[in-house]
Structures are given as structure tokens and as C-alpha cells.
Amino acid sequence: GENVEQHPSTLSVQEGDSAVIKCTYSDSASNYFPWYKQELGKRPQLIIDIRSNVGEKKDQRIAVTLNKTAKHFSLHITETQPEDSAVYFCAAPARTGGFKTIFGAGTRLFVKA
């Protein structure tokens, strides 16, 4: 079945450093890869997404890279700030279930001031 693996589960960085979170997916037909940020008690919030026809996408301090051959995509956050502290989920839509979203297990990011 469809599967999305995410690591690390926890990541602690110093303010100003970069953070990288990596995910792999199993369905080679997947062609849309969103990243969500979730603060405690809140909904998952889409922060960036990438489609399979591009290899990289940037939005200010966040970027996502995609390697379709390896079925691997990553989130990069540069110049981290304390407000970046949250849980980050990668995801991919499944071909069934109306493109239901399959989430990774999440990465808890701590940015130390």
C-alpha cells in the first residue's frame, strides 16, 4: 500500500542554523508533495508543496527538493527562528480514495534561541 516515511522524528537546531527533514514515498505515480506545519492544538497548515514536474521550489526561507527517481523529497528551512518550532509533516496523495493524503510520522523541530 501507499507509505510515506519521514525522518528524523526530532530535530533540534540553534537559531540561525538550517534544518533539513527528509521523506520517502512508495507510490511511483505520486506527483504532488505537500509539507505541513502543525502547532500544538492547531490544524496542519500547508507551508509549501511541489509537483513532480519540478525538482526544487523555494519560498523565502523554506525550500523543497524532489528526486523522483529515488522517490525522495526534503524540506529545507534556512535561518531558523524560534517561531519555526513546530511539528512538520510531509505527505503524498494516494491514487485511491479521491487522492486521500498519506502523512509521514512528523518531525518535531526545536529552534533554540
Add this chain to the structure above:
Amino acid sequence: EPEVTQTPSHQVTQMGQEVILRCVPISNHLYFYWYRQILGQKVEFLVSFYNNEISEKSEIFDDQFSVERPDGSNFTLKIRSTKLEDSAMYFCASRDSGNYEQYFGPGTRLTVT
């Protein structure tokens, strides 16, 4: 910007009681979803709904669960006889037919005592 809304924000119920969680998807969206997130865990797919019927349901979505779109705006999740392990955050999501992006509601925190 249109948003998915959910009510109530928090529901406390006793084991064995029935609960109905309500969602109002974005008005022109055609695909509807329920997801569940147990505290500290990842977001899990429960059920997808399109054209007035279930597209797919997960193993979690057993006979105690049902969904309904009783009118043109609401989308409900009913749990017939709640168990302690049903305690979780329940997110509704919707999307239109032209995009993969799903829009999540703010969630309903269900506490079963």
C-alpha cells in the same frame, strides 16, 4: 479566503455515547475527507467522500463510524458508540476537482471519558 469550518471545537462524551462531528467544507469543493490525529501521533486517514458516497475508508473506520452529507453544505462524522481510544483530534478536509491541495478545518478535539 474561504475556509473549512468545524463544530464543536471540543467535545467531551462518555464511553458508549454517540457523537456527531460537523464540518462545513468550502462551497465549491467536491471531495471531502475525515482524518484523525491521536495526541502526539501522525494524521491518519479515516474516510473520503465524493458524489454522495464513500470513496474509500480505512481500517479505523469500522461499523461504529458513518458519514453523511445531509444537505448542500454540511458533512458529518458520526461515532455510534464511542470508546476511550476514539479520543483524538478529528480534522475535516475538502478539495476541488482541479487540485490536489486539501484544505483542513481547525479540528474537533474529542475526549471520551
